[in-house]
Amino acid sequence: MTGASEQAQSVQTDDAAQHTGGFRASFDVTTERGGQSYGEMVEQVRTFMDKVRYASPTPDLADEVIDDLKKLNAKLDTMLVDEWTSPSGTRIDLPSRGNITLPPYEILDGGPEGVEATVTFRRFHLGGNGVAHGGHVAIAFDDLGGMAAALKLGGVARTGYLTVHYRSLTPLETPLAIRTWVERFEGRKYFVRGTLYDGDRLCAEMEALFIALKPGQA
């Protein structure tokens, strides 16, 4: 079966970069893919999503925005690469490794002992009544929990299960302290814990199982 990203690809990429198992053939780490403005491009899209979440455009303004977006989509259509060579997820110099689908976080420290980061939920991560949607909190825990497992095992793991205990409301537009660590492991099973704090206030806790992938396993 051909993946969606392969169907959409408009620029041919190098065979060496192709998938041979796991999320990526290897942990690609870059600071150059997409160029020096890539981070600002992603940031502008996030800002646009913030505006879309709260805007109530007139029909004329909505049509204008649609026209502009079609032009922008056509520009990016000329430069689509496969999943494995996209800057997204590899740009360690950018929030969330340049992955626009993740809540933006900045790593403060990361290694076999765990990961410490600051995550800021945006206006478009609104759940209701001014605070974050619980699903977005789970995404932050999933990615940073997966990172803690990966740094512990030195390879790739997939989530088996992930439970979030929502202890208090999670604010938007506020830098929050998020921490994930491997509590124990048994063979390929990595039991990961996490916490999310707004200052001294515990917003959420996480417990998850990440399973190390076997060589070549998707």
Ligand SMILES: CCCCCCCCCC(=O)SCCNC(=O)CCNC(=O)[C@H](O)C(C)(C)COP(=O)(O)OP(=O)(O)OC[C@H]1O[C@@H](n2cnc3c(N)ncnc32)[C@H](O)[C@@H]1OP(=O)(O)O
């Ligand atoms: C530095 C970059 C950092 C990037 C981080 C990104 C993190 C993002 C993580 C994700 O979001 S991954 C996407 C969400 N997860 C999935 O889509 C996984 C879907 N499930 C699978 O692909 C397979 O079930 C999986 C690879 C996880 C396991 O299948 P396997 O066939 O390799 O394992 P197997 O079924 O033999 O299970 C191995 C052990 O785990 C146990 N296990 C598996 N799934 C379990 C489960 N869900 N709950 C409890 N235990 C589970 C299983 O019982 C067994 O225990 P024992 O060794 O003690 O017998």
